[in-house]
Amino acid sequence: MARRxxxxxxxxxxxxxxxxxxQAHDLVIDQLRHRRERLAERQxxxxxxxxxxxxxxxxxxxxxxxxxxxxxxxxxxxxxxxxAAKRAGTEGRLYGxxxxxxxxxxxxxxxVEALARRTRGLEDELLELMEAGxxxxxxxxxxxxxxxxxxxxxxxLAAVVAEREAEIDRLVAVAVAARGEAAGGVPPxxxxxxxxxxxxxDGVAVARLEAGRCTGCHLALPAVELDAxxxxxxxxxxxxxxxxxxxxx
Ligand SMILES: [Zn+2]
Numbered sequence: 615m616a617r618r619x620x621x622x623x624x625x626x627x628x629x630x631x632x633x634x635x636x637q638a639h640d641l642v643i644d645q646l647r648h649r650r651e652r653l654a655e656r657q658x659x660x661x662x663x664x665x666x667x668x669x670x671x672x673x674x675x676x677x678x679x680x681x682x683x684x685x686x687x688x689x690x691x692x693x694x695x696x697x698a699a700k701r702a703g704t705e706g707r708l709y710g711x712x713x714x715x716x717x718x719x720x721x722x723x724x725x726v727e728a729l730a731r732r733t734r735g736l737e738d739e740l741l742e743l744m745e746a747g748x749x750x751x752x753x754x755x756x757x758x759x760x761x762x763x764x765x766x767x768x769x770x771l772a773a774v775v776a777e778r779e780a781e782i783d784r785l786v787a788v789a790v791a792a793r794g795e796a797a798g799g800v801p802p803x804x805x806x807x808x809x810x811x812x813x814x815x816d817g818v819a820v821a822r823l824e825a826g827r828c829t830g831c832h833l834a835l836p837a838v839e840l841d842a843x844x845x846x847x848x849x850x851x852x853x854x855x856x857x858x859x860x861x862x863x
Contacts, residue, residue: 626848627862629799631862632799633808633860633862634822636793636796636805636808637819639796643790643793646782646785650778650779653775653778656771662771669757669760680750683743683746684747687740694733694737697733701729704725704726704729804851807851808860811858811860818859820860820862821857826840828856830854830859831859839855843861
């Protein structure tokens with residue numbers, strides 16, 4: 615079909631060829647930027663950060679429970695110390711020889727026994743608290759280890775992301791330079807139209823007409839439209855009616 619169309623003057627045809635080249639560079643730049651956005655390592659980095667936040671929360675909770683137990687433990691230990699002092703005082707009176715009355719001695723002996731009982735009770739409680747603290751300490755330890763692992767992994771991923779970004783940025787710079795050079799050969803008005811269309815048309819603003827089909831949207835042009843294109847002035851910028859793309863005839 616294209617062969618049967620009237621010859622386009624060298625100038626416009628050349629401009630459209632250059633515009634296609636600009637577009638090829640633009641598409642490469644789009645792909646590179648897309649790849650930069652979607653780096654698998656960037657996603658993994660986000661996931662690691664997300665998990666680290668969760669681990670931090672669990673760790674803070676475990677540490678708070680550990681501190682609470684430690685506080686209760688200290689209180690009990692203080693109480694045990696107080697009881698021990700009291701018991702030492704009572705025993706001093708019991709065995710000191712100043713108290714002689716059997717009744718009084720019996721009462722002191724009972725007090726010593728009562729203090730010993732209370733002490734044993736508190737020591738049992740202390741033991742329970744210490745046992746309760748063990749799994750909490752183990753949990754905190756495991757969380758700290760996971761936190762460390764995540765930090766190491768995040769560092770590694772950040773380095774990979776930076777490396778990939780630098781690689782992509784180098785390629786983008788090359789493509790941008792080539793694009794700029796090519797764009798210099800396109801009349802500003804045509805370039806402006808192209809840029810406007812590209813934003814609307816998924817990045818493809820200019821297409822070729824090949825065998826009666828638009829290479830932008832892949833639709834065959836109706837005979838009437840092909841006929842109109844054939845009659846269009848050779849220097850007119852024509853667009854595919856269906857998709858709106860500039861057609862390089
Ligand atoms: Zn089209």
